[in-house]
Amino acid sequence: MIQAKTRWNLAPWDEQANAAAIELSTALRLSPLAAKLLVQRGYREVAQAEQFLRGGSEHLHDPYLLKDMREAVTRIREAASAGEKVRIYGDYDADGVSSTSLLVHVFRELGLHFDYYIPHRALEGYGLNKAALEKAAAEGVGLIVTVDTGISAYDEIAYAKELGLDVVVTDHHEPPARIPDACAVVNPKRHDCTYPFEGLAGVGVAFKLAQALLERPPMELTDIVCLGTIADLMPLTGENRILVKSGLERLRQTTNTGFLALAESTGIELPSVTSTTVAFGMAPRINAAGRLDHARRAVELLISDNYDEAILAATSLDMLNRERQRIVEGIVKEAEEQWAQKQVQAAEAGEAEPAVIVLAGEGWNVGVIGIVASKLLERHYKPVIILGIDGESGMCKGSARSIDGYDLHAALTACDELLDHYGGHQAAAGMSLHRDQLADFERQLGKLALEWLSEQDWIPKTGIDLECKVEEANLQTINELAQLEPFGAGNPSPRLLFQGAALADKRTMGKEAKHLKLTVKSGQAVLEAVGFSMGAIADRLLASSPVDLVGELSINEWNGQRKPQLHIHDLFSGGAYARFPEREHFGQVYQLLRRMKRAPLEGLAKRLAEMSGWPQEMTEVMLRVFTELAFIRIEDGFAIVAEAPEKRELSTAPSYQEAKSKAEQLQSPLFAATILV
Structure with missing residues (x-):
């Protein structure tokens, strides 16, 4: 038996959802699977689903x-008319960079007298700071327009007023009191x-400002909006x-x-770019600068309008x-070594390992510790806090990533x-504290x-x-599911369950047989899975045994x-x-x-397995059940079907009860999820 690595949580489905999917499938000429997915994503009405699939700038x-x-x-506009100097004040991440770049293009078109400013992550930290405001005032700036911050x-804005600076804030973060x-x-x-719509990125809010200033939606800038979002x-x-589409x-x-x-x-093929390309190809390089x-x-x-300059900038990124x-x-x-040491210390003391991973090191670059925290979270599935220590002051700056059920903001509030x-x-969260507080910080987080x-x-x-049948996994269905792109946060790539698929073939591939390739089937339909x-x-997968694939x-x-082809996330x-x-x-x-x-009788179970798609071991059980219920009788090596069998419940057959009990002992992660989630 091969257990799944995760708990499976199948989204609920009922008759009302099914009726809505049938209506969408007919009205929009979609495959049943694509229609079901739209319903699962909350688009039950035909007009609503059609707008999701085909809506454009007219729906902004x-x-x-x-x-x-x-x-x-x-x-x-007052600043533009007066020739007043305007400064765009952005953030150092990809959203802030995109927001700043978008307003640069817009302000150029409007003919404003302007420049832009982004604080240095390590030297200034996040957001508006008083030194930067003093610099702006000294350089004759009259208006600051923030993007993705403020x-x-x-x-800081009260201080800006004291300096004679006006500020327009555009932001998308949670507002304070x-x-x-x-x-x-x-x-x-x-x-x-x-x-x-509350879900705009910082660059999305900047786009709305641009739309108002230009009196039209500047769709020519949506490539930049796409990046930041x-x-x-x-x-x-x-x-x-x-905007992203x-x-x-x-x-x-x-x-x-x-x-x-x-x-x-970077070798990115723009004609075939997807949201995944942007997320893992472009965004990390834009973020690397900050x-x-x-x-x-x-x-x-x-x-940039100069290609030679742009190539140099892109290469440096x-x-x-x-x-x-x-x-x-x-x-x-280094963090993994530190964590392993903590585990050993806990074992030697006869204690459980810490419930929250809190690791700190001198010289750890605070610009990347969030990425480190994410990697350790993925490996260990525990809340993770990674902190860089300033060796001189002893101050620690950290980034945290969490699991479902553990609210980082609430936990940090409790450690205020x-x-x-x-x-x-x-x-996700960030924090700063002195290294002398680390032990108590770790202890309190773990207790919570x-x-x-x-x-x-x-x-x-x-x-x-959704659950999907092998016969549904065809090119037409996949092409229709692609209509739901772009995939990403809030609209993830469809994750499907293939339940009880018969394993027709298995092999390994790649260097050192690292990867798995399966062929599963249902009747005449087959599907490759990697x-x-x-x-x-x-080696632990049994030939002809059913597998559940997600x-x-x-x-x-x-x-x-x-x-x-199915990209396997988990299997059972x-x-x-x-x-x-x-x-x-x-x-x-x-x-x-x-x-x-x-x-x-000889070979009958195998023949029935081939015809029905059930494994031979199960068709052998069925033959025993039919015999015990007198639906068939065995004579001279033949199975003979009774002409007028008496109606009897399957559960009254001993072989049925035994097999059912065995199956319940081998509950799939899907069955467990219905109880545990």
């Missing part, structure tokens, strides 16, 4: 629905803002879906000098990203007396974890959208052929009893026997 909201938008536009800068007293504060998450893990629904289409045929240079320097050097390098790339990867690998190695500063949300989390919370969950880094379990469908193109196999047949399945096999009337 009026930017003036955002509170303070009119005041923001008025103040910027909503929490109450004191006190909103800054600025000329305008544009944020869809403001509690007094009724804007219909995907990089910041914003939900790809509502307006974000429209448009942005990907523009990237595939872009004339933007910066994106062309970035693609050339992590290791200065984010203006990335802005210079995205606003690629080199920074490689350096970032090297630094991350080094810190991960130990911290100098903290912020974030349930899944043991109080808040149940035994099952320590097991990762796999969310499953499990990366799963080669070690190949994964994502894709198209494998090789030598001019296109075939469906408990032998023949892993999936126990229902009454209707017994009935189907019995009907096969009735058509035979009289068949040689």
